[in-house]
Amino acid sequence: MMTKDRLRQLTGDERLGQMRESEYLGAEDIDDGVEPVLTIAGLWYGSVTLQRGKENKDVLSFTEERVPGVMQVRPLIVNSTNRKTLRKLFGDAKASTLVGKQIQLFVDHNVRDPQDGGMTDGIRIRPYKPRVQKxxxxxxxxxxxxxxxxxxxxxxxxxxxxxxxxxxxxxxxxxxxxxxxxxxxxxxxxxxxxxxxxxxxxxxxxxxxxxxxxxxx
Ligand SMILES: [Zn+2]
Incomplete structure (x- = not known):
């Protein structure tokens, strides 16, 4: 394929959506049907850069760098739904409680897009402790x-x-x-x-x- 732009061909395991310039985990990072189990490494708070500008957000970082179905495990911006789920799962949302805990993520296809009001994909935390995968x-x-x-x-x-x-x-x-x-x-x-x-x-x-x-x- 020839264009005047400098494009790089993706090969093998590289996938669409993976190259987007986000520092944070997005639904595109998770393979279809995969519900990755990740270990919370740290809790963070501060100004993060989103498509719509900078906003103050809660962020979780994880111990794992890659797991089956996720090429690159990036930090997860915690929205209010997921914050509630964390409280429900572990009793509170303190750093001392959450660090070291495992959570199971899934992609919810019915998330309201804050930009256009349409439906989009979003990452959610399962409201139960990860089932040990046999x-x-x-x-x-x-x-x-x-x-x-x-x-x-x-x-x-x-x-x-x-x-x-x-x-x-x-x-x-x-x-x-x-x-x-x-x-x-x-x-x-x-x-x-x-x-x-x-x-x-x-x-x-x-x-x-x-x-x-x-x-x-
Ligand atoms: Zn051998």
Whole structure:
């Protein structure tokens, strides 16, 4: 695509809405259907820059930098609905109470847009404590038997899923790399053998002629 503007093509996991210049978590940051569980790291108050100008706001920061379904966990501006939910959940909204607590977020599609009065998406806090998500433990690496650890910006669960899909077994990043190299070496070997065979067939010394009839065998 060519325009006179300087655009950068998004690839892979990058998504629309992610590049907007907001310092704060927005509904666009959360994958459809995901309800991220985040740990409150701190409570903040001050002038924040919004599309409509600067306003004094309450803000929550979180311990997690990224969780499944959220590429980048940014601080959350706390509106009055969410402030009420926090009070309901934990009894009060004091820093000493809230820091270290886990909350479950979801995207509410029926939030009144303060700018145009229409409906928009907004982040809400579930009015119940996060349910412990029962997940199968991540299997160990089939090749080295070690625990699969996060690598290349992907968590262990993602790596296990990816390698099962591509190699049929869960692998750590190092073993997946080895298998990839082995596969490409085997391919090169195969090509070399095919080339050698072709060479042999074309080699005049290998052409046998029937001494009686003179026919090429
Ligand atoms: Zn391994």
């Amino acid at each position: 997940q199968e433990p991540v299997p160990p690496c089939t090749d080295c038997g070690q625990e699969i650890t996060p690598a290349m910006g992907k968590d262990a669960r993602w790596l296990a899923g990816y390698t099962i899909k591509h190699y049929g077994v869960p692998l750590c990043a190092a073993c997946a790399q080895k298998r990839k190299e082995a596969a490409s070496a085997a391919e090169t070997q195969q090509e070399a053998e095919t080339a050698a065979e072709t060479q042999r067939e074309l080699d005049p010394e290998h052409i046998q002629v029937d001494p009686e009839t003179g026919e090429v065998l």
